[in-house]
Amino acid sequence: MNPAIGKSLNDFCAWLDQTALSQAIQATNWVVPTVQSIHILAIAMVAASALMIDLRLIGVFGADQPLKTVSSRFLPFVWWPLLILFITGAIMIVGEPPRSLKNPVFQIKMLLLIGALTVTGIFQIMLRTNSSFAGASRSGAGITIAVVSILLWTGIIFAGRWIAYYS
Amino acid sequence: MDIEAALQWLQNTAVGTAIRENEILFPWIESVHVLAIVLVVGTISIVDLRLIGVASLDRAVSRLMRDVLPYTWGAFVVAAISGLLLFTSNAVTYAHNFFFLGKMILLALAGFNMAIFHMTGIRGIEHWGVAQQTPLAAKTAGAVSLLVWVSVIVFGRWIGFTLH
Numbered sequence: 001m002n003p004a005i006g007k008s009l010n011d012f013c014a015w016l017d018q019t020a021l022s023q024a025i026q027a028t029n030w031v032v033p034t035v036q037s038i039h040i041l042a043i044a045m046v047a048a049s050a051l052m053i054d055l056r057l058i059g060v061f062g063a064d065q066p067l068k069t070v071s072s073r074f075l076p077f078v079w080w081p082l083l084i085l086f087i088t089g090a091i092m093i094v095g096e097p098p099r100s101l102k103n104p105v106f107q108i109k110m111l112l113l114i115g116a117l118t119v120t121g122i123f124q125i126m127l128r129t130n131s132s133f134a135g136a137s138r139s140g141a142g143i144t145i146a147v148v149s150i151l152l153w154t155g156i157i158f159a160g161r162w163i164a165y166y167s
Numbered sequence: 168m169d170i171e172a173a174l175q176w177l178q179n180t181a182v183g184t185a186i187r188e189n190e191i192l193f194p195w196i197e198s199v200h201v202l203a204i205v206l207v208v209g210t211i212s213i214v215d216l217r218l219i220g221v222a223s224l225d226r227a228v229s230r231l232m233r234d235v236l237p238y239t240w241g242a243f244v245v246a247a248i249s250g251l252l253l254f255t256s257n258a259v260t261y262a263h264n265f266f267f268l269g270k271m272i273l274l275a276l277a278g279f280n281m282a283i284f285h286m287t288g289i290r291g292i293e294h295w296g297v298a299q300q301t302p303l304a305a306k307t308a309g310a311v312s313l314l315v316w317v318s319v320i321v322f323g324r325w326i327g328f329t330l331h
Contacts, residue, residue, distance in 0.1 A: 029328075033324055033325055033328045036324055037320060037321045037324045037325075040201075040205065040320050040324060041208070041317060041320055043205055043209075044204075044205045044206075044208040044209035044212065044320070045209055045212065046209075047202075047205050047206060047209050048205070048206055048208075048209020048210045048212070048213060049209070049213075051206065051209075051210075051238070052210075052213070052235070055238075061234060061238075062234055069225075073222075073223055073225070073226070077213075077222075154202060157198070157201060157202050157205060158198045158202070160201075161194065161197060161198040161201050162194060162198065165194045
């Protein structure tokens with residue numbers, strides 16, 4: 001990591017660690033486990049919903065329904081729980097700044113997350129603007145999106161667990 | 168039968184010892200366990216929300232269950248196997264952990280709720296069509312299932328924070 005970025009990150013973590021909110025979270029023993037549990041429940045909704053759409057793209061799930069139908073059913077359960085993930089994630093970062101921000105595993109998880117959100121966005125745009133993509137029961141592009149999506153979300157979940165082991 | 172001795176024997180097996188002493192084996196198996204649980208709870212909540220009547224109303228219950236449940240079962244098998252492997256690595260400690268024992272009881276409750284639903288609550292499912300609400304027994308089964316599985320995740324997370 002670039003030394004200048006490393007120093008600012010160190011300084012930011014040190015500052016965050018000393019804030020009243022961070023100290024308050026650190027002083028309890030129940031906030032982090034509780035927030036983690038909510039985080040995991042939200043991931044369950046996101047991962048299962050993304051999986052159903054991905055399986056439809058591959059053509060093995062709900063193939064009797066148009067892609068748009070399956071997508072409308074599950075996409076809200078991808079985006080809304082993501083809001084909960086960001087909020088609970090933010091609380092965990094504030095509560096333990098170095099454990100997260102300075103941890104390479106956490107950083108990898110964030111990169112993978114950006115990837116997953118990008119892929120989901122691309123999928124939604126294609127669904128709306130590309131009628132042959134939306135109308136096909138299965139397509140090369142769709143299968144590619146699905147496989148990449150599954151790999152990214154799996155990586156995110158694994159990275160999430162490994163944060164604890166890399167501290 | 169001496170349960171303590173059996174648990175001690177279990178964690179002293181080659182498998183249990185290997186997982187306990189290997190730095191990366193436990194985290195990898197645990198990650199698989201987390202992924203599997205996440206998919207069990209996520210997919211079952213799709214069915215439960217339909218039973219309760221708040222989501223996927225444009226899909227008949229029987230069809231949704233037929234589509235989704237195979238993945239729930241597949242994920243559950245992976246969760247059970249990985250869970251068993253994790254358990255063997257520290258059987259004595261886990262068996263004395265309140266949240267682990269609670270999680271096992273909750274799993275039994277989930278199974279019980281499922282059995283009751285499949286034996287009685289599901290009667291007439293062929294008539295629960297699209298955009299229709301389900302009978303009270305089905306709504307109850309869905310709500311109980313959601314509550315129990317949410318608790319399974321919470322208890323599971325607390326095991327890690329309460330190991331002595």
